[in-house]
Amino acid sequence: MNLAKEFAAAGPGCAVANxxxxxxxxxxxxxxxxxxAKPVYDTPTTRGVMMQIAREEGIVRGLMTPGLSASLTRSMLYGSYRVGLYSTTKEWLSGDGKDNLSHRMLSGMFTGGLGSMISCPLDVVRTRMQADAGVVRNGKYVTGLxxxxxxxxxGMISAFLTIFxxxxxxxxxxxxxxVTVLRxxxxxxAQLASYDTLKRSLNWNEGPALHFFCGFASGVIAQTAVMPVDTIKSQMMLGSGWKDVFATLRSNGPFYLYRGLAPACAGQGLIMVLQMPLIEEFRRLLGIKAI
Structure with missing residues (x-):
């Protein structure tokens, strides 16, 4: 019964934040x-891309809704596994309930990998829908990549069927x-272990302030650590292979792997600021102890 409550707290919390x-x-x-080589965005920076998309396509249509249906569905499924199974896995690994950093890291890696393996098709669909997004006229894109x-x-179902x-x-x-499962x-x-460890290290009372601070810090730490894999994952989901990845790396240099780090850290940090307090509150309402 506790596991069902863990899932019920994690899935909606992840979906709302994402x-x-x-x-x-x-x-x-x-x-x-x-x-x-074929630039679409005049200023390829976080602010520049967001401003141009908002100007050409609108804030809601261009920035907020691309791939949203796939993102919400994925978050419900992936979030349930990655966060919902974390505490149970951590307790099983520690045996006596006295977990350490390695137990937390291994638990987070296992639940994240399992959730990703199950929800990978949704991740592919979301990435492609976001990459393709733009204004359409006469069946062709007139803005965007x-x-x-x-x-x-x-739409999401159309993408599933077409890709399959x-x-x-x-x-x-x-x-x-x-690459997706590794990422x-x-x-x-990194995210759950740092969140869990930061909470224990700070002498703060359990509550929103602790959840907000640890959530944001853990999001930035985790995204920075995983950014190279994240970039490769996005390229491969669009149809590239390892040869294409290595060719891009040779022509652009190692900093190519950290392209998009600013919005990624901002997004991941803010997601955790929303996600973890929501999950913790749902856990409290369902009678489950905090992470």
Whole structure:
């Protein structure tokens, strides 16, 4: 029964936070995939891309809603596993209930990897919908990264069916799954372990102030650690292979792997600021102890 409550607290908390801050995820994907040889955005910085998208496509349509349906569905599923199983896994690993940093890291990595493996197709769909997003006229994009191209997907279900039909399961919906699972394992391990450890290190009373501070700090720490894998994941989900990744790395240098770090850290930090207090409050209402 406790496990069901853990899932019920985690899923909605993750979905609300990710949905409200979808604009940062959209901007991050656009920046990661921006081709400097054929520039679409006049100023390829976080502020520049967001301002141009807002001007050309509108704040809601251009920044807040691309891939939102897939993002919310993924958050409910992925969040339930990555956070909902964390405490149970941590207790099982420690045995006597006296967990340490390695127990927290391993628990977060396991639950994050498991959740990602299950929700990978939704991640592919979300990334492609965000990358494709733009104003459409006569069946073609007139703004965005796909400017001049015909519209591929009409929505989340359309994207699922089209990708499965044209590319199959392994090379389509699970494209880049190894990188995606690795990214989720590292991100979740770093995020939940740092959140958990920071809470124990600070002599603050359990409550919103503690949850807000530890949530933001853990989000920035985790995103910085996982950014190189995150960039590779986005490129592979759009159809690139390892040869393309290495070619891009050779031509752009190692800092290419940290392209989009600012919106990614802002998004992840703010997501955690919303997500962790919400999850902690849902846990309290359901009678479960805080993480």
């Amino acid at each position: 949905g409200l801050l979808n604009c940062f995820e959209t901007t991050k994907v656009k920046l990661q995939l921006h081709n400097h 796909k400017k001049g191209d015909a519209v591929r997907y009409r 039909k044209e590319e199959g399961l392994k090379k389509g919906l699970y494209r880049g799954a190894s 989720a394992s590292l991100l979740n391990g």
